[in-house]
Amino acid sequence: MNDKNLSNNAIGVMDSGVGGLTVVSELQQLLPNESIIYYGDSANCPYGNRGEDEIVALASGIIDFLEANQVKIVVIACNTMSTIVNKLTQKYDIEIVGIVRPAAAFIAKIKPKKIGVVATVFTTSTKEYDNYIHKYLPETTVYSQGSPSLAALIESGEFDYTKIDAEITKEVDSILKHDSEVSDIVLGCTHYPIVLDQFQKLYPQIRFVNPAHEQALYVKDYLTHYDMLNSGSHSEFTIYTSGEPITYKKIVDKLKLQTPTTITQKIVNN
Numbered sequence: 397m398n399d400k401n402l403s404n405n406a407i408g409v410m411d412s413g414v415g416g417l418t419v420v421s422e423l424q425q426l427l428p429n430e431s432i433i434y435y436g437d438s439a440n441c442p443y444g445n446r447g448e449d450e451i452v453a454l455a456s457g458i459i460d461f462l463e464a465n466q467v468k469i470v471v472i473a474c475n476t477m478s479t480i481v482n483k484l485t486q487k488y489d490i491e492i493v494g495i496v497r498p499a500a501a502f503i504a505k506i507k508p509k510k511i512g513v514v515a516t517v518f519t520t521s522t523k524e525y526d527n528y529i530h531k532y533l534p535e536t537t538v539y540s541q542g543s544p545s546l547a548a549l550i551e552s553g554e555f556d557y558t559k560i561d562a563e564i565t566k567e568v569d570s571i572l573k574h575d576s577e578v579s580d581i582v583l584g585c586t587h588y589p590i591v592l593d594q595f596q597k598l599y600p601q602i603r604f605v606n607p608a609h610e611q612a613l614y615v616k617d618y619l620t621h622y623d624m625l626n627s628g629s630h631s632e633f634t635i636y637t638s639g640e641p642i643t644y645k646k647i648v649d650k651l652k653l654q655t656p657t658t659i660t661q662k663i664v665n666n
C-alpha cells in the first residue's frame with residue numbers, strides 16, 4: 397500500500413520486547429520528523445524459543461493492533477518474526493518491512509568471505525540469513541549460532557553482565573571454533589545491540605554488524621519513494637507493551653532515545 401493520505405500517520409514498530417528499540421534509535425536519527433508507535437510483547441518474550449505457528453499468531457496480534465492505530469507502515473524490528481515475514485505479508489495489505497533482507501543486502505556490500513550470525517534459536521533454524529546472504533554472495537561461508545537465553549537476559553532489564561558475558565562468549569566462541577578467521581559477526585537479534593559494548597569488549601578484533609541502520613534506511617527510502625513522509629512538524633513517540641513500562645524507560649535511557657510521550661501497558665496477545 398502507498399497511500400499519501402496516511403503520510404502524517406505514525407510508523408508502527410514491533411518486537412517481542414525491548415529489542416526493537418535499537419531500530420527506533422536508527423529511525424529517530426534518520427527520520428526525526430516521524431511519529432512512532434512501538435509495540436513490545438514482553439509478556440510473551442522470548443519468541444525465539446517458540447514454533448512457527450505460534451510466532452505467526454503472536455505477530456498477527458501485534459500487526460492488528462498497529463493497524464487499528466492507523467500506522468502507515470509496519471516495521472518488524474525483530475529478526476525472529478522477520479524470518480516468517482512472507483506469512484504475514486500474505487495476510488495484510490499494509491506494507492510490512494522485515495529486518496533480515498536489508499541486513500543481507502548490507503552484508504553483500506562488505507563482501508566477507510566468511511561471516512558469523514548470532515541470533516535466536518528460531519532465526520538460526522530457519523536459515524533465512526544463510527539463504528539471503530547466499531543470494532548475493534554464493535561463495536561466502538555463513539556460521540550461524542542460536543542462543544536460547546541471551547535475548548531474555550537482556551529483556552529482563554537487569555543487566556547481569558556476568559551472565560550476559562558468559563552467554564556472549566559461549567555463542568561467539570562456538571563460531572570461532574568452527575573458523576578462527578571470521579572477522580565479521582551479524583547481531584541477528586535486535587536485543588543484542590543493546591549490549592554491543594559487551595560484544596566489543598570481549599572481542600575487540602571482530603566487527604559486529606547491527607542491521608538496524610539498514611532497516612531504517614529501507615524505511616526512509618520507501619516513505620520517500622511513495623511520498624509518505626510526514627509533512628507536519630509535530631511528531632510523537634508512543635510505546636505500548638504487554639510488559640513493565642519501567643523496563644522500557646530504562647532501555648530508552650540507555651539507548652538515548654527521544655523521550656516517549658507515553659509508555660502504556662496493553663495486552664494484544666493472550
Ligand code: DGL
Pocket residue numbers: 411412413415416441442443444445473474475476477516519547584585586587
Ligand atoms: N528481538 C528478537 C529478534 O530480533 C528476539 C527476541 C525473542 O526471542 O523474542 O529476534
